[in-house]
Amino acid sequence: MEIKKTIIDYTHRQAGHCESGATSNLFKFNGFEISEPMAFGVGNGLFFTYIPFLKIQFAPMISFRNLPNTVFKRSTGYMGIDATVVKKIKDPREAMEMLDRNLERGIPTGCQVGVFQLTFFPPEYRMHYNMHNLVVFGKEGNMYHVSDTVMEFPQLITYDDLLRVRYAKGTFAPQGKMYWINHVIDKQVDLKPAIILAIKKTVNDMIGIPFPLIGVAGLRWLARDIKKWPGKHGNDKASFYLGQVLRMAEDFGTGGAGFRFIYGAFLKEAGELFNNHQGLLEASDMMGHTANKWREFTYMGARNCKNRSKPEEDYGTLSERLLEIADKEKMVYQKLKNLRF
Amino acid sequence: MEENYNPVYKDKSYGQYRELSYSYQDGGKFEKTVGFHDETDRLVLQQAWDLFRERIEDARQRVLAGKASPVVYYMEKNLLDPLNLSMMAGISLWRVKWHFKPNVFKRLSAKTLQKYAEAFNITIDQLKKVD
Numbered sequence A: 001m002e003i004k005k006t007i008i009d010y011t012h013r014q015a016g017h018c019e020s021g022a023t024s025n026l027f028k029f030n031g032f033e034i035s036e037p038m039a040f041g042v043g044n045g046l047f048f049t050y051i052p053f054l055k056i057q058f059a060p061m062i063s064f065r066n067l068p069n070t071v072f073k074r075s076t077g078y079m080g081i082d083a084t085v086v087k088k089i090k091d092p093r094e095a096m097e098m099l100d101r102n103l104e105r106g107i108p109t110g111c112q113v114g115v116f117q118l119t120f121f122p123p124e125y126r127m128h129y130n131m132h133n134l135v136v137f138g139k140e141g142n143m144y145h146v147s148d149t150v151m152e153f154p155q156l157i158t159y160d161d162l163l164r165v166r167y168a169k170g171t172f173a174p175q176g177k178m179y180w181i182n183h184v185i186d187k188q189v190d191l192k193p194a195i196i197l198a199i200k201k202t203v204n205d206m207i208g209i210p211f212p213l214i215g216v217a218g219l220r221w222l223a224r225d226i227k228k229w230p231g232k233h234g235n236d237k238a239s240f241y242l243g244q245v246l247r248m249a250e251d252f253g254t255g256g257a258g259f260r261f262i263y264g265a266f267l268k269e270a271g272e273l274f275n276n277h278q279g280l281l282e283a284s285d286m287m288g289h290t291a292n293k294w295r296e297f298t299y300m301g302a303r304n305c306k307n308r309s310k311p312e313e314d315y316g317t318l319s320e321r322l323l324e325i326a327d328k329e330k331m332v333y334q335k336l337k338n339l340r341f
Numbered sequence B: 001m002e003e004n005y006n007p008v009y010k011d012k013s014y015g016q017y018r019e020l021s022y023s024y025q026d027g028g029k030f031e032k033t034v035g036f037h038d039e040t041d042r043l044v045l046q047q048a049w050d051l052f053r054e055r056i057e058d059a060r061q062r063v064l065a066g067k068a069s070p071v072v073y074y075m076e077k078n079l080l081d082p083l084n085l086s087m088m089a090g091i092s093l094w095r096v097k098w099h100f101k102p103n104v105f106k107r108l109s110a111k112t113l114q115k116y117a118e119a120f121n122i123t124i125d126q127l128k129k130v131d
Helices: A018-029 A036-042 A070-079 A092-104 A159-166 A191-208 A215-233 A235-250 A257-273 A278-306 A315-337 B039-064 B070-077 B082-089 B093-098 B102-106 B110-120 B124-128
Strands: A005-007 A046-056 A059-065 A083-086 A109-113 A132-140 A143-147 A155-158 A178-181 B019-025 B029-035
Touching: A018 A036, A018 A070, A018 A109, A018 A132, A018 A178, A036 A070, A036 A191, A036 A257, A046 A191, A046 A215, A046 A257, A059 A235, A070 A083, A070 A178, A070 A191, A092 A109, A092 A132, A092 A159, A092 A178, A109 A159, A143 A159, A155 A159, A191 A215, A191 A257, A191 A315, A215 A235, A215 A315, A235 A278, A235 A315, A235 B039, A257 A278, A257 B019, A257 B029, A278 A315, A278 B019, A278 B039, B039 B070, B070 B082, B070 B110, B070 B124, B082 B093, B082 B110, B110 B124
Parallel strands: none
Antiparallel strands: A005 A132, A046 A059, A083 A178, A109 A132, A109 A178, A132 A143, A143 A155, B019 B029
């Protein structure tokens, strides 16, 4: 029997963040060049939430990003591009058939997957994290060609493995979610209104929601909690909790420092698009400095994790640093809020 | 690729791939670099994996001593907590916790065992003993 082979000509580019990388690659495939930071910014990727009573991997849940699929949905929505998102498919076989049909029609398709059983993924990142994204762009017999933007090169995965990760269970289960862009983008897309809408929404997410666990308020809450951890849980657990914060900020495909670098790059690109808009460029500079502060914070925290029982850095100092970062971030968002375009 | 391994990891199965990260220099330049983990990443990942390994070893000892059922060992091995396990296996939380007792585990029906085996991605025979 001849092996059936369908491989779409799709360029894989490595990216810092899985979903915005996938989104930017999908846009490029459909004839519209857009960088990763731009996709991330227009798609409202930036967020912060701290949920102390919900434990992920034995430590409180911290997220630096929005809910899964926000980036793709918002960016296509704001730009007015015809895209399809299938939220939930009950039957796994049917989900795979849908994927095959898409591939035969020549549409690379994004899928939400769980990381834990993803065969090609680096072993140190195999945790129960169900918000990962990859793009399937080819099928060869029983193997699928996938482009995972966290990896340097495209990867191969078998039918059974792909099915398993697409139906991984647990918190935020993917349930076979898939998305794709329907048409080649031939009209001239005006990014400016999309950027304005996206910045407004992000600013509102970070400082406009009157709930203490979201946005800058959540960051402050976390800073105050860090101070209490050693007394409340003992040194070992406190250092593990701190490690979770750092892992969420630096690893897990954030491009470093909890997406703040990517967002700064987005602001810079947006500023250049608006004919060197002074306000946006200044905001980008401030965001860059905040991100550098974040990196200093993670570096300090990591030294704490190195020696669990005798922490080198005081948790009080770390907490103060984080409060300082929260103040700086708040200034950025307030500046963005008052901008006139 | 072989001589290209990351020197900071003693265990060569970790840290063998390069990731993209951003940085910011004064003067408004965001730069992309592709490279291995830096010191910070290595420390926090090492800490997490040390803890997970401790927990797995601890669970293994308890199962061998007859104080816990193999479900506990496989739960730790798959980095799960009881709530996640109950979601993955489709068994309610209090029943999952009830099955942590070795005597209860011995009397489990084949159907329940099958549910656990599917959640852990192993066979029923493997589930009955620890490796």
